[in-house]
Amino acid sequence: MDRLVCYDCGETYPAGEAARCACGEPLWFDTDGTEFSWPDASDAGDGVRLGRDSLWRYESVLPASPPGGLAAAAGGTPLFRAPSIEPPDGPRIHLKVEGTNPTGSFKDRGTAVGIGRLDGPVGTVSHGNMALSVAAHAAALDREAVILVAEDTPDSRLAMIAQHDPHLFRVRGEYGRLYDDTLERDLGVAFLNSDAPLRVAGQKTVAYEICEAFAPDAPDAIVLPVSSGGQASGVWKALRELDAAGLLPAVPRIYLAQAARCDPIARAFRRGDARVEPVEGEPTAAVSINNADPPSGTRALAAARATDGAVVSVSEEAMLAETDRLAADAGVSVEPSCAVATAAIRELAAAGEFGPDDDIAAILTGSGYKYGPSEADGSTVREVDRADVPDAVREIVS
Amino acid sequence: MDRLVCYDCGETYPAGEAARCACGEPLWFDTDGTEFSWPDASDAGDGVRLGRDSLWRYESVLPASPPGGLAAAAGGTPLFRAPSIEPPDGPRIHLKVEGTNPTGSFKDRGTAVGIGRLDGPVGTVSHGNMALSVAAHAAALDREAVILVAEDTPDSRLAMIAQHDPHLFRVRGEYGRLYDDTLERDLGVAFLNSDAPLRVAGQKTVAYEICEAFAPDAPDAIVLPVSSGGQASGVWKALRELDAAGLLPAVPRIYLAQAARCDPIARAFRRGDARVEPVEGEPTAAVSINNADPPSGTRALAAARATDGAVVSVSEEAMLAETDRLAADAGVSVEPSCAVATAAIRELAAAGEFGPDDDIAAILTGSGYKYGPSEADGSTVREVDRADVPDAVREIVS
Structure with missing residues (x-):
C-alpha cells in the first residue's frame, strides 16, 4: 500500500507526500483493501485495550501505526438514528457525530494518521478545526x-489553538495562496493540509465505521459537507476499498453539500462540467466550508458522480434553520457548516430522491460548542425569585 | 435491581427517585452485579450497531433501557496512556477523556440513563455541564x-444551553438551597440532580469502562475530581459490583481531588471526620467543582476510605499549571476543574503514594473547549508577511 496513485489518470508515485500528480489532480494512498475483513476489538499495544474502538481498528488499511497518546482517541465516534429530525415520509437519518473526536471535529482522523506516519515538525494552513487538531496532536x-x-x-x-502551544503565525497577504506555497517549497515541515494523502487516508475511516455499523447491509447514501474535497475523497476511497473487499451489498451513493454562497463543486455538478473551477464566493455563516477554490474539488465531483450521488447547494436560511433544528430537536450542537448535510437530506427527500425505505448517514463534521452562540435569545430565559420557582415550573408541566 | 438502598445504614426503598434515606444519606440503585460478565459488542436495537460501544454496553446492570437518539452516544469514551505528562519515576497515567461525550462532559452518562428511565419532563439545578447535558438529551x-x-x-x-431549547430560569435568591427545594417538593418534573440515584447509576459506567480496558488486570487507582460526590459514588458503586462479580484482581483505590479553595471533603478526610461538613469556600477557577456543601460528600469520603484511597486538596497554582500542561503536553483541553485529577497524581507521586509500577486512571470530566480561554497569550502569536513565511518556518525547524 505504500504508494500514491492518481484517482484520475492512474499514475503512481512513491509514498512521501508528493501530494499532487503531474496531471494536476490530488493523489491518495494506493490501498485496495481486497484482503480486508471487519476486525475484532482493538488493542492499544501496551496491554490496555482502547476505551473505545478508535480508527486504529482499521490499521491494516492505514499507511501508519498508532503513535500513542491522543492519536489513540481519534475516530470511533457515535452513530445513531435521529427520528426527531426525519421529514414526514422521508428517509431514516443516522447521525455520525464527529464533534465527539478529541478536538471536536473530524479533522482528528487525518491528523492522527498523518502524525503516526511522519517524523519531525508538522504544520497546517488553517485557522479552524484543522489548526486546533494539528496543534493538539x-x-x-x-x-x-x-x-x-x-x-x-x-x-x-x-x-x-494557542493552549496547545504551537508556533502560531498570523499571515499578512494572500492567505488562499499559502496552500500552494506549502506544497511547492520544502520548508522542513510536513504540512498536513486538508487533502494531503495522509490526511485523506485518515479521513476515510469515518466511512469504514459507518458501513461497519450497518454490515452486512450498508446505508443507501452518505451525505456530508464538502469544502476542499479531502473528506469527500476519503469517503469515496473507503467505499471503493470496501467494495473491492466484497463487504458492500451495494455501494452507498455519496451526496455532498455546500453553502449556496460558495458552491464551486455544486455549480460544476449542475452544469455537468468535468472539472471544478474557482468561484467568487460570498461571506457565509458556513465558515469552515467557505472554500472558493477547492484543491480536491474535481475529485469530490467525481466521487458524487461515480456513486450516482449529487452535489447540492443549501441556502443560508435553510442552513441556519437546520443548525437550530439539530440542537433543539436532536440535541446535537453543530457548526452551520455541518448542518448543510441534513439540510441537503431534507431537500433531496422533498425532491423524491430519498424515500421512507432509505437509510441515510449524515456526517456532522464538527461540534457547535467550540464556536457557539455568544448570546441567548432573550425570549428563552425567564427571571424568577426562588420562592416562585414551584409555581413557574408547574405552569410548564400542567 | 429495581430497589434503592442506603450505602450507609442499608435501608431499602422502592425505586422512584426517593433520592435520600431517612438517615439523611443519599441512596443508590441496589444492583449487585454478581452475575455480570464483560459483554460483547452492543447493538442499537434497530439492526444498526452503535458507532462505538457506548455505556449501553452495560445495560444489564443499569436501571434503564436506551431511549434512542442522543442517549446512544453517551459513554464509550477514549482511554489512553499519556507518557508526556508522567512525572519522573512516577506512575503510568491513563487519561479517560470524558470531554468526548456528546455535550462535552461526563454528565451525559447520568443524563442518558436517567432519561431512559423517566417519563415526562426532566430538570436540573445547574448552570454548567449538567444543565447543557439535560437540555440536549x-x-x-x-x-x-x-x-x-x-x-x-x-x-x-x-x-x-439555550440552543437546545429548554425552559431556562435565572433564579434570584439563595441558589444553594434549590437542590433541596427540588427534592422536597413535587413539582411534576423529575430532577436529575448531581447525585440522584439514576444519575449515579449512569455515572458508574465510566469505572466499568476503565476496568474493562485493563481486564483481566485492573488499574491500581482511579483519580477524579469531586464536587457533589455523585460521580465518586458512581465509581465506588461500580467497583463494588465488579468486585462482587469476581472481575477485579484487586479493588482499585479511589482518590478524589478538590480545589484547596473549596475542599470540604478533603478537610473531613484529613481530620479523620466521619461526616463532611459545609465550609465557607473561596472563589476558584475550578467553577464546576466549587461545592461548599456537597450532598453526597460523606458517601464520597466513605468511597476513598473504603478503598484505601485519599482525598486531596490542590492549590490554585498547581491546578492552573496542570490545566496548561494537559493542553500543551498531552494535547487535551480541559476545564481547570478536571486538571485537579492529574495534579493530585503528581502530588501523590511526589509523596511516594504512587510509584513507577502503578497504573493510574485519571477521569478528565469535561472539555476545555466549551469554556475556553478568550485571549491568546500575546507572546505565542507572531505576525508575518506571506513572502516571509518560508524564512520564519525554517527558523523554527533548524
Whole structure:
C-alpha cells in the first residue's frame, strides 16, 4: 500500500507526500483493501485495550501505526438514528457525530494518521478545526507544530489553538495562496493540509465505521459537507476499498453539500462540467466550508458522480434553520457548516430522491460548542425569585 | 435491581427517585452485579450497531433501557496512556477523556440513563455541564426540560444551553438551597440532580469502562475530581459490583481531588471526620467543582476510605499549571476543574503514594473547549508577511 496513485489518470508515485500528480489532480494512498475483513476489538499495544474502538481498528488499511497518546482517541465516534429530525415520509437519518473526536471535529482522523506516519515538525494552513487538531496532536507527541492562520482570525480562535502551544503565525497577504506555497517549497515541515494523502487516508475511516455499523447491509447514501474535497475523497476511497473487499451489498451513493454562497463543486455538478473551477464566493455563516477554490474539488465531483450521488447547494436560511433544528430537536450542537448535510437530506427527500425505505448517514463534521452562540435569545430565559420557582415550573408541566 | 438502598445504614426503598434515606444519606440503585460478565459488542436495537460501544454496553446492570437518539452516544469514551505528562519515576497515567461525550462532559452518562428511565419532563439545578447535558438529551426525545440557573450565570453559558431549547430560569435568591427545594417538593418534573440515584447509576459506567480496558488486570487507582460526590459514588458503586462479580484482581483505590479553595471533603478526610461538613469556600477557577456543601460528600469520603484511597486538596497554582500542561503536553483541553485529577497524581507521586509500577486512571470530566480561554497569550502569536513565511518556518525547524 505504500504508494500514491492518481484517482484520475492512474499514475503512481512513491509514498512521501508528493501530494499532487503531474496531471494536476490530488493523489491518495494506493490501498485496495481486497484482503480486508471487519476486525475484532482493538488493542492499544501496551496491554490496555482502547476505551473505545478508535480508527486504529482499521490499521491494516492505514499507511501508519498508532503513535500513542491522543492519536489513540481519534475516530470511533457515535452513530445513531435521529427520528426527531426525519421529514414526514422521508428517509431514516443516522447521525455520525464527529464533534465527539478529541478536538471536536473530524479533522482528528487525518491528523492522527498523518502524525503516526511522519517524523519531525508538522504544520497546517488553517485557522479552524484543522489548526486546533494539528496543534493538539503535535503537543501530545512533543512535536513542533507550525500553524499558519489568516490575518483576520478572531482572538478567541487563536486562544483556543494557542493552549496547545504551537508556533502560531498570523499571515499578512494572500492567505488562499499559502496552500500552494506549502506544497511547492520544502520548508522542513510536513504540512498536513486538508487533502494531503495522509490526511485523506485518515479521513476515510469515518466511512469504514459507518458501513461497519450497518454490515452486512450498508446505508443507501452518505451525505456530508464538502469544502476542499479531502473528506469527500476519503469517503469515496473507503467505499471503493470496501467494495473491492466484497463487504458492500451495494455501494452507498455519496451526496455532498455546500453553502449556496460558495458552491464551486455544486455549480460544476449542475452544469455537468468535468472539472471544478474557482468561484467568487460570498461571506457565509458556513465558515469552515467557505472554500472558493477547492484543491480536491474535481475529485469530490467525481466521487458524487461515480456513486450516482449529487452535489447540492443549501441556502443560508435553510442552513441556519437546520443548525437550530439539530440542537433543539436532536440535541446535537453543530457548526452551520455541518448542518448543510441534513439540510441537503431534507431537500433531496422533498425532491423524491430519498424515500421512507432509505437509510441515510449524515456526517456532522464538527461540534457547535467550540464556536457557539455568544448570546441567548432573550425570549428563552425567564427571571424568577426562588420562592416562585414551584409555581413557574408547574405552569410548564400542567 | 429495581430497589434503592442506603450505602450507609442499608435501608431499602422502592425505586422512584426517593433520592435520600431517612438517615439523611443519599441512596443508590441496589444492583449487585454478581452475575455480570464483560459483554460483547452492543447493538442499537434497530439492526444498526452503535458507532462505538457506548455505556449501553452495560445495560444489564443499569436501571434503564436506551431511549434512542442522543442517549446512544453517551459513554464509550477514549482511554489512553499519556507518557508526556508522567512525572519522573512516577506512575503510568491513563487519561479517560470524558470531554468526548456528546455535550462535552461526563454528565451525559447520568443524563442518558436517567432519561431512559423517566417519563415526562426532566430538570436540573445547574448552570454548567449538567444543565447543557439535560437540555440536549431532553431535546433529542422531545421532552420538556426545566433548567434552574443562578442569577449571575454568564450570558455565554446561557446561550450554549439555550440552543437546545429548554425552559431556562435565572433564579434570584439563595441558589444553594434549590437542590433541596427540588427534592422536597413535587413539582411534576423529575430532577436529575448531581447525585440522584439514576444519575449515579449512569455515572458508574465510566469505572466499568476503565476496568474493562485493563481486564483481566485492573488499574491500581482511579483519580477524579469531586464536587457533589455523585460521580465518586458512581465509581465506588461500580467497583463494588465488579468486585462482587469476581472481575477485579484487586479493588482499585479511589482518590478524589478538590480545589484547596473549596475542599470540604478533603478537610473531613484529613481530620479523620466521619461526616463532611459545609465550609465557607473561596472563589476558584475550578467553577464546576466549587461545592461548599456537597450532598453526597460523606458517601464520597466513605468511597476513598473504603478503598484505601485519599482525598486531596490542590492549590490554585498547581491546578492552573496542570490545566496548561494537559493542553500543551498531552494535547487535551480541559476545564481547570478536571486538571485537579492529574495534579493530585503528581502530588501523590511526589509523596511516594504512587510509584513507577502503578497504573493510574485519571477521569478528565469535561472539555476545555466549551469554556475556553478568550485571549491568546500575546507572546505565542507572531505576525508575518506571506513572502516571509518560508524564512520564519525554517527558523523554527533548524
